[in-house]
Amino acid sequence: MGDFNASVGQQIAEEQAIRQFGWGEHNERGQMLVNFCEARKIVIGNTLFKKGNGRKWTWRRANGETLNEIDFVLSSHQEILTDASVLNKFTTGSDHHLVIARINVRGSQTQWH
Template sequence: MNSFKKHPIRKWTWRSPNNVIKTEIHFIITNQKNIIKDVSVLNKFNTGSDHRLVRVRVSIDVKLERQKQLVNKGKTINIESLREKNEEFKMALQERLTQTTEELMTVAEEIGGMTERGKHNSKLSVETRNLLTKKSDEDRK
């Protein structure tokens, strides 16, 4: 894609060191021409170079692109084979779930540590528990 039907002064992207030759040498490459709405050269942005920035305006159908990403790439599960191997599937799944559960418990123990059985960490802070105790003592009086 080039800078479409722009005035020549707005199309050049490179100038020669002597400022005589100005030409459009930078382009936008795409395989979806229909999403490109405009290509322009930013002539007021100083890059400190003999090149100018090229800007492209695109219009993307987000819903369509999301659907393309979610579409299974032509593979589906063979349901008939799965039904025939039902017991084998159940055993393999149970083994994987057990391994996963054990891994989760190991990581939880490493990160969070362990407490003695019967001694649960309260979700309430010590200060909140003290206030509740004080309130219940006042209510009894």
């Protein structure tokens, strides 16, 4: 889980790191993150789960007009991720929103924030 300052966008062609629910467009740093994940067989967990736009973006520019999804949950074990989402109503004093992931390890659910 981390602030990668990368926009991975939607899945392109044969990419396995991004799944069907990517948001936005690739940028240069996003492509670097995708390449890193592809080489290591890592999935970008945020792209596994369908969410409304308000539950996808993680960063807002100070002018309030630009929204991006740049904070991600990465996993080399896709099957343990049961959800990844953004806590958009929780104020942290930051221009980033919190990302939450639910994982299932050995049959019991655990939350990481």
